[in-house]
Amino acid sequence: MNAYSIEALRQAAKRRLPQAVFDFIDGGAEDELTLRENRAAFTRVRLLRKVLVGVSQINTETSVLGKTAKLPIVIAPTGAVGFGWRGGDIAVARAAAAFGIPFSLSTSATASIEKIAEAAPGRLWFQAYFFKDREFTFGLIERARQAGYDTLMVTADLPVGGKRERDFRNDFSIPFRFTPKNVLDFATRPAWALDMLLRGVPPLENLVGMAEMGTDTRNLVSSVGRNQDPALDWEVIKRVRNAWPGKLLIKGIVLPEDAERAVSVGCDGVIVSNHGGRQLDGEVASFDALPGVARAIGGKASVLMDGGIRRGSDIFKALARGAEAVMIGRATFYGVCAAGEEGAKRALEILSDELVRTMQLCGARRVGDIGPQLLFQG
Ligand SMILES: Cc1cc2nc3c(=O)[nH]c(=O)nc-3n(C[C@H](O)[C@H](O)[C@H](O)COP(=O)(O)O)c2cc1C
Numbered sequence: 044m045n046a047y048s049i050e051a052l053r054q055a056a057k058r059r060l061p062q063a064v065f066d067f068i069d070g071g072a073e074d075e076l077t078l079r080e081n082r083a084a085f086t087r088v089r090l091l092r093k094v095l096v097g098v099s100q101i102n103t104e105t106s107v108l109g110k111t112a113k114l115p116i117v118i119a120p121t122g123a124v125g126f127g128w129r130g131g132d133i134a135v136a137r138a139a140a141a142f143g144i145p146f147s148l149s150t151s152a153t154a155s156i157e158k159i160a161e162a163a164p165g166r167l168w169f170q171a172y173f174f175k176d177r178e179f180t181f182g183l184i185e186r187a188r189q190a191g192y193d194t195l196m197v198t199a200d201l202p203v204g205g206k207r208e209r210d211f212r213n214d215f216s217i218p219f220r221f222t223p224k225n226v227l228d229f230a231t232r233p234a235w236a237l238d239m240l241l242r243g244v245p246p247l248e249n250l251v252g253m254a255e256m257g258t259d260t261r262n263l264v265s266s267v268g269r270n271q272d273p274a275l276d277w278e279v280i281k282r283v284r285n286a287w288p289g290k291l292l293i294k295g296i297v298l299p300e301d302a303e304r305a306v307s308v309g310c311d312g313v314i315v316s317n318h319g320g321r322q323l324d325g326e327v328a329s330f331d332a333l334p335g336v337a338r339a340i341g342g343k344a345s346v347l348m349d350g351g352i353r354r355g356s357d358i359f360k361a362l363a364r365g366a367e368a369v370m371i372g373r374a375t376f377y378g379v380c381a382a383g384e385e386g387a388k389r390a391l392e393i394l395s396d397e398l399v400r401t402m403q404l405c406g407a408r409r410v411g412d413i414g415p416q417l418l419f420q421g
Contacts, residue, residue, distance in 0.1 A: 044382050044389040049353040049374045052390055055381035056127065061232045063213035063225050064126050068376055071320035072205035077328070078320030081351030084328035088360050089419040093406030101399050105410040107368045108194055108290045108311060108345055110166065113143030114395055115362055115410055119319075119349050119370035120170035120196070120294075122151025123217060125245030127380035129238060130154075133162045134379050138387035140165025142395065147196065147370070150183060151217075155248040160190040168194040170294065172201065173279060174270045179253050184287055193289045196314060200295025202275060204268020205322035219244045277308055284309040292345070295322075297332035299339035302346070312345025312367070319350055319372050330361060337365025355397025359405065362413045 046052045071078030105115045124131035132154035139146035147168040169187035214224040229236040293305045294314040329350035349370035378390030
């Protein structure tokens with residue numbers, strides 16, 4: 044694998060996948076303002092370098108939710124990875140274990156909670172979506188506990204699905220269907236299409252057995268969020284807190300007051316996130332929402348962030364603004380779509396190499412040396 048940047052992996056994924064599948068991964072909601080803003084926010088902040096501190100030894104190890112990780116990176120939960128690469132969830136989980144970082148499994152994954160626990164030896168986190176059938180999710184949470192997952196995150200930014208217009212245009216839906224409109228697109232990638240035809244479309248294994256709770260016409264084409272529970276509120280989180288003995292995070296926080304509320308109901312931290320620009324278009328970049336949340340709860344609870352991480356220097360900047368670690372969604376997703384486990388590992392290798400280099404160039408020998416003093420304030 045000779046890709047030298049996350050963008051190169053993205054291009055390789057684009058070459059392998061039908062447009063509809065690539066767009067599902069790559070795209071955001073409506074005009075994709077927030078998708079672009081997640082990237083743009085990093086480019087607006089400049090670094091400062093401390094020189095002559097001796098940077099022959101760099102240590103990227105850090106504590107994430109109380110346990111050591113080899114890098115300040117966590118794999119973000121992503122659904123439907125198997126559409127991009129059969130067995131892709133396991134491939135990414137193995138890559139994470141090889142790099143000594145946590146892997147988060149999505150409720151909408153194409154591998155079950157138990158399958159991942161069996162196939163990947165590393166630290167596992169589980170992401171919960173709440174559906175109109177709430178008890179179904181409590182059942183998944185109990186299964187994650189029994190399978191040894193140590194951290195649970197509840198995603199709070201998807202009370203309904205975002206309006207993802209690339210999916211409308213491409214006639215892409217989950218469960219995935221071949222339609223007269225999309226079949227031509229699939230024919231342009233015969234290897235991918237043949238695999239799907241011969242071996243079947245990978246099911247969302249954790250959702251097997253969940254009753255369809257009626258069809259919401261707003262989501263007829265873009266099926267994301269169809270069964271989501273728009274009534275989800277802090278009362279449910281309190282119930283989750285009682286049911287889950289491990290670490291608990293809320294994913295999708297941007298307001299400092301919501302972060303404080305999460306801590307007050309017993310959560311161990313939050314993930315500052317806008318779902319990779321896939322939900323509310325026009326909302327603030329995660330990187331720009333980070334400082335407010337870090338000021339509100341930093342020191343008392345863990346603050347992670349995701350959205351737009353494509354470079355090691357992005358990770359550096361997020362840590363300098365107060366994140367304990369970052370989560371990455373598309374970076375490893377592109378990698379696994381390009382070349383399976385090898386591609387996912389390559390994505391982590393690229394980010395790790397860039398982070399180490401940025402630390403060397405900025406004179407930060409340890410993660411603890413990265414702070415606001417290395418950001419140019421103007
Ligand atoms: C294809 C795709 C599927 C996703 N599925 C989920 C999911 O099932 N649950 C969830 O909480 N977030 C999901 N996300 C959001 C990611 O967890 C994460 O917040 C986002 O990808 C971070 O932005 P980045 O892709 O720029 O790194 C998904 C993102 C993508 C790109």
